[in-house]
Amino acid sequence: MLPEAEINRVLVVTAHPDDVDFGAAGSVALFVDKGVEVTYLLVTDGDAGGNERTLDNSGMAELRRTEQRTAAKAVGVTDVRFLGYKDGLVVPSIELRRDISRVIRQVRPDLVITHHPDRNYLNVAPSHPDHRAVGGSALDAVYPDARNPYAFPELVLEEGLEAWTVREVWLTGGSAPNHWVDVTEAMDRKLAALQSHVSQVAHVEGFVDFVKTRFAAWADQAGFPSGHYAEAFQVVPTG
Numbered sequence: 001m002l003p004e005a006e007i008n009r010v011l012v013v014t015a016h017p018d019d020v021d022f023g024a025a026g027s028v029a030l031f032v033d034k035g036v037e038v039t040y041l042l043v044t045d046g047d048a049g050g051n052e053r054t055l056d057n058s059g060m061a062e063l064r065r066t067e068q069r070t071a072a073k074a075v076g077v078t079d080v081r082f083l084g085y086k087d088g089l090v091v092p093s094i095e096l097r098r099d100i101s102r103v104i105r106q107v108r109p110d111l112v113i114t115h116h117p118d119r120n121y122l123n124v125a126p127s128h129p130d131h132r133a134v135g136g137s138a139l140d141a142v143y144p145d146a147r148n149p150y151a152f153p154e155l156v157l158e159e160g161l162e163a164w165t166v167r168e169v170w171l172t173g174g175s176a177p178n179h180w181v182d183v184t185e186a187m188d189r190k191l192a193a194l195q196s197h198v199s200q201v202a203h204v205e206g207f208v209d210f211v212k213t214r215f216a217a218w219a220d221q222a223g224f225p226s227g228h229y230a231e232a233f234q235v236v237p238t239g
C-alpha cells in the first residue's frame with residue numbers, strides 16, 4: 001500500500017450526493033486532520049432519489065448539491081465539484097472517462113476513492129448501476145486515460161492539463177474488502193455529514209443506529225476492539 005506520508009491529495013469520485021458520506025467520510029475526516037487536501041467529484045446531482053416530491057427536478061438538484069457541500073464541510077472538505085450527469089442514467093462512457101480524467105489532471109491526486117465497479121452479490125445496495133458505471137469509468141480514467149498524454153489530447157492542447165499518474169485507488173462497496181480504516185474518532189463527523197443530507201435521511205427512522213451497527217460490523221470484521229467503527233475498502237495499486 002501507498003505509505004500514508006506519501007498521500008498528500010485525495011480525489012473522491014462518486015455517483016450521488018451522500019455516497020461519499022456512507023462509504024468514506026470517516027476516512028476523509030482523518031485525512032483532513034493530517035493536512036491532506038481532499039476533493040469531491042460527484043457525477044450526478046442525485047435528483048432522481050429521495051422522498052421530497054414537491055420540488056421540481058431543478059430545485060431537487062440544487063438542494064442535493066447544497067446538502068453535499070454542507071456534508072463535506074462537516075468533515076473539513078470545501079472543494080466539491082459536480083459533473084451534472086443525469087441521476088439513474090449513468091453508463092460507462094468515453095465522455096465520462098474524459099470528464100473524470102480532466103479532474104484527475106486538475107487535482108493531481110495520489111489516491112482516488114471511488115465505487116467498486118463489480119456487482120456485490122452479498123448486498124445489492126452498493127451496486128446501483130450508477131455506482132458501477134462511475135467506478136468503472138473512474139478506474140479507466142486512472143488507468144490508462146489520465147496518465148496517457150495521447151488520451152483526450154484536447155485536455156493538453158486546449159486546457160493545458162498534463163498527464164497525471166494516480167498511484168492507488170480505494171474501492172467502496174465491494175464484496176471483498178482488504179483494508180479497514182478505524183474511524184471511531186471521526187464517527188461523530190461522519191454522522192453529521194450523513195445527516196446533512198436532510199432530504200434523503202430525515203425521514204429514516206433509527207438512522208443513527210443503522211449507521212453505527214453497520215460500521216461497527218466492519219470494525220468487528222477488521223478485528224478492531226469492540227465499540228470501534230471502521231470503513232472498508234478494496235485497495236488497488238495503480239502506480
Ligand SMILES: [Zn+2]
Pocket residue numbers: 015016019128131
Ligand atoms: Zn449512490
